[in-house]
Amino acid sequence: MNDLINKMIQAQLMQRLLILLAISFGMTLTGCALNHGYSDMNEGLRGLAMESSPASMSSAKISNNADSQDRKLIKRSWLNIGVKDLAKAEADAKAIVEQKTGYIENTNDEQGKSFNLSIRIPQDQYATALVELREVGAVISENENVQDVTTEFIDNKARLDNLYKLRNRIQLLLDRADVIEDLLKIERELNRTQSEIDRLEGRMKYLKGQVDYASIEFSAKKQKTYGPLGYFFMGIWWGVEKLFVWDQ
Structure with missing residues (x-):
């Protein structure tokens, strides 16, 4: 028993x-599964961040895209003319801008002496507008600057596409996280990604505005009107000058 x-x-x-x-x-x-899950989450965040970095993008691919697309050009001109009637010249210039569906950003007048118009013109009307503005008076000086931003435009667009995907995937991680430390870490990464998206979207908006509308700085100066004696002495001065200088 x-x-x-x-x-x-x-x-x-x-x-x-x-x-x-x-x-x-x-x-x-x-415990091993939890540790492995946290490790996967950290690795996932690092991997997602690397995907949106500039180093992860192929420069050759960006260059090829730039060659295959229409060029994105920022055009700026500075046109300085002489006129006899400032009021008429200003009215004519403004009428040209309005006809070309452009607008005037800023005006600056020096009463009786000169005026300046900061003009924005649609890209497809830019060349025609310049031709007509030259005819408002006698051209004193003219300069033009053309900046090609095609590569930057394509590069920023590709980065934004990657950042949008990254933001969506981080949001999925945030929805699945249930540990405070992980929540804080994921939220920091989400805020950083959103800040970069906002910065690039602002830059793209600026570039698009500059490309769509060319800039023209149009200045007109009142020409002097000489009387009979003025022309007489100008002729004498011209003759004296030719005695010393034949070719410049």
């Missing part, structure tokens, strides 16, 4: 020991 009781007690102890071992093994596996 005693042997039977001892065997039953030993069986119960063995059963409890097996249960404890099973629980311990299960907790170990759970």
